[in-house]
Amino acid sequence: MLDPSTGNATWCNSLEPVDAERIVRLLHETRTPFIATFPGGSTVEIGGITHWNLIRVSALDISEQAAGSLADRFQNDAETQVVKVYLPYNDLWAVDFTRRVVDKAAATIVLANMIGVQLGQMAGA
Numbered sequence: 001m002l003d004p005s006t007g008n009a010t011w012c013n014s015l016e017p018v019d020a021e022r023i024v025r026l027l028h029e030t031r032t033p034f035i036a037t038f039p040g041g042s043t044v045e046i047g048g049i050t051h052w053n054l055i056r057v058s059a060l061d062i063s064e065q066a067a068g069s070l071a072d073r074f075q076n077d078a079e080t081q082v083v084k085v086y087l088p089y090n091d092l093w094a095v096d097f098t099r100r101v102v103d104k105a106a107a108t109i110v111l112a113n114m115i116g117v118q119l120g121q122m123a124g125a
Contacts, residue, residue, distance in 0.1 A: 013099050014038075016079050017052035023074070023097050024049065024057055032070075033060045059095040060087075067093035 014020070020036075027034040028046045035044050037056045043049055059070055064086075071084040074097065081100045086093055 020052045020054040057097045061092045
């Protein structure tokens with residue numbers, strides 16, 4: 001989460017560094033386009049990674065078969081959530097890697113605690 005007034009990260013649950021490095025190195029070795037997001041920015045090149053504190057890694061613009069194979073390879077990883085995503089703008093696929101159990105619901109709970117309100121007081125359905 002970013003503080004909108006400062007742009008500073010206030011909460012982050014990054015991939016395990018060993019997992020982030022394993023994912024990025026595989027994508028780099030297989031010449032799979034990717035974007036790695038870290039607190040304060042992102043990069044599309046392995047040389048742009050100065051630490052393995054990555055929030056998300058996305059393999060981009062790959063065939064459905066390649067996306068399926070990549071997702072299957074990491075599906076049983078205990079710490080990593082893997083999601084295969086269709087990209088309608090170019091009719092290709094992506095695979096997103098994030099820390100397991102990090103989603104909008106988890107962030108909403110953290111935000112409610114940070115600002116001192118009950119979860120039920122957050123924006124309604």
